[in-house]
Amino acid sequence: MGQGLHTVIAVAVDTKVPQAAVASKAALAPSRKRTSSVLLKIIMAVTGITLILFLYLHMIGNLKIFFGAEAFDHYAHWLRSVATPLLPRTWFLWIQRGGLTVAVIAHIASAAILARRARAARPVKYVHRPKVQGSYAARTMRWGGVIVLLFVIFHVLDLTTGTLNPVGDKQHPYANVVADFALDRWYVTLFYTLAIVAVGFHLRHGIFSAARTLGQQTARGERIARASALVLSLVLVAGYLAVPLAVMTGLVD
Numbered sequence: 001m002g003q004g005l006h007t008v009i010a011v012a013v014d015t016k017v018p019q020a021a022v023a024s025k026a027a028l029a030p031s032r033k034r035t036s037s038v039l040l041k042i043i044m045a046v047t048g049i050t051l052i053l054f055l056y057l058h059m060i061g062n063l064k065i066f067f068g069a070e071a072f073d074h075y076a077h078w079l080r081s082v083a084t085p086l087l088p089r090t091w092f093l094w095i096q097r098g099g100l101t102v103a104v105i106a107h108i109a110s111a112a113i114l115a116r117r118a119r120a121a122r123p124v125k126y127v128h129r130p131k132v133q134g135s136y137a138a139r140t141m142r143w144g145g146v147i148v149l150l151f152v153i154f155h156v157l158d159l160t161t162g163t164l165n166p167v168g169d170k171q172h173p174y175a176n177v178v179a180d181f182a183l184d185r186w187y188v189t190l191f192y193t194l195a196i197v198a199v200g201f202h203l204r205h206g207i208f209s210a211a212r213t214l215g216q217q218t219a220r221g222e223r224i225a226r227a228s229a230l231v232l233s234l235v236l237v238a239g240y241l242a243v244p245l246a247v248m249t250g251l252v253d
Helices: 002-067 071-081 091-120 141-160 172-178 183-213 220-250
Strands: none
Touching: 002 071, 002 091, 002 183, 071 091, 071 172, 091 141, 091 220, 141 172, 141 220, 172 183, 172 220, 183 220
16 A cells, blocks of 8 residues: 555656646747747847838939939949949949848848737637728738839849840949830839838838837837838938939929
């Protein structure tokens, strides 16, 4: 009897140990998932800010077209010689393109993982989904991102490589831009406008989300973040659309 009792106690003790370990691991899993989600949101915020800075610098460069063909072409050629002789000619542009590509991939991948986790957290599909009380920009982030991605591919083939451009002369970027937005190529201007407006919506929501991710939590800070996001997105949209509109109206020819 005594020996049997000791055996039962030993078995009971042995079976409790792995159960406790399993429970401990199960408790740690949500915590680790929350930590990785926070890290993904930070990656989205940092890469988003990097891409925004590039968009503004690129917009400023585009606006040089209003100073004439010579000034615009000089600026375009200068970009190819940045950091020379420290770096061979055009290397700076390729390093920049590589960095931007990494930022875009990281931004999209983080967004996709977070979206998948959000869906997994709500495995039961409702028969009737209540209307989401979110901004229009937030609800259009997904398709807006797809439009922007397609536009970037077209833009590179059009004005970077010259493959789809009517002129395609790397020595005369001004002529490429003017030919690109000519009246008979209205569909290019329309696609460009649609993509830039999508960028504006994406930017408006993204700046506000990045501010929250990086620590902004107060009511006053939220108002400032919303206003700043709106102003910055409007400035960007206006700056980019100024070029094709100027070409179409004959202000730039």
